Amino acid sequence: MKRPIVKYGDPVLRAKGKRIAHVDERIRALASDMLETMHGANGVGLAAQQVGEALQLTVLDVSAVEDRPSTLKLNGEEVDPATAMPLILLNPELTLGEEIVSGTEGCLSFPEINAEIDRALSVVARAETLGGEQVEIEASGLLARALQHEVDHLNGILFTDRMSSVAKASLGSRLKRLQKETQGR
Numbered sequence: 001m002k003r004p005i006v007k008y009g010d011p012v013l014r015a016k017g018k019r020i021a022h023v024d025e026r027i028r029a030l031a032s033d034m035l036e037t038m039h040g041a042n043g044v045g046l047a048a049q050q051v052g053e054a055l056q057l058t059v060l061d062v063s064a065v066e067d068r069p070s071t072l073k074l075n076g077e078e079v080d081p082a083t084a085m086p087l088i089l090l091n092p093e094l095t096l097g098e099e100i101v102s103g104t105e106g107c108l109s110f111p112e113i114n115a116e117i118d119r120a121l122s123v124v125a126r127a128e129t130l131g132g133e134q135v136e137i138e139a140s141g142l143l144a145r146a147l148q149h150e151v152d153h154l155n156g157i158l159f160t161d162r163m164s165s166v167a168k169a170s171l172g173s174r175l176k177r178l179q180k181e182t183q184g185r
């Protein structure tokens with residue numbers, strides 16, 4: 001079932017996600033709904049906060065994006081990122097690589113807003129799967145960027161927080177309008 005995507009201005013986007021200690025039917029249903037919601041919106045990632053749940057749960061799928069490549073190692077083994085998608089990650093923790101790259105980012109909670117954001121080129125993520133297994137993900141390219149964006153969401157951090165002050169100022173009135181629309185609902 002698709003769920004409505006929470007937009008900028010809703011306080012749940014600022015909430016730090018609670019660790020998921022136990023996977024039950026509710027968590028499985030939430031993950032499944034998040035996948036459907038992300039795919040329906042043509043997104044590459046979605047965090048639980050974006051459907052109104054402050055939990056450490058995110059889904060990702062970069063397989064539809066052809067012009068921005070990714071690399072992926074799953075538990076130390078190189079795999080084709082497309083075949084490993086979608087990813088459903090619980091309680092993820094990131095270690096960032098040192099090299100920084102700038103790249104265009106959008107967010108489903110900020111319709112039609114894009115900005116150049118500096119991110120680590122590569123990351124290592126340790127997370128749990130729905131089945132309770134530990135997984136280690138080494139990623140670069142778009143997947144590394146998406147992981148950083150989503151793990152930020154899980155900690156109540158938004159991509160606007162990562163924008164240069166110039167970029168943020170130039171989007172100021174659009175951000176205010178979006179916030180007002182969301183809060184007026």
Ligand SMILES: [Zn+2]
Nearest residue numbers: 106107108109
């Ligand atoms: Zn986002």
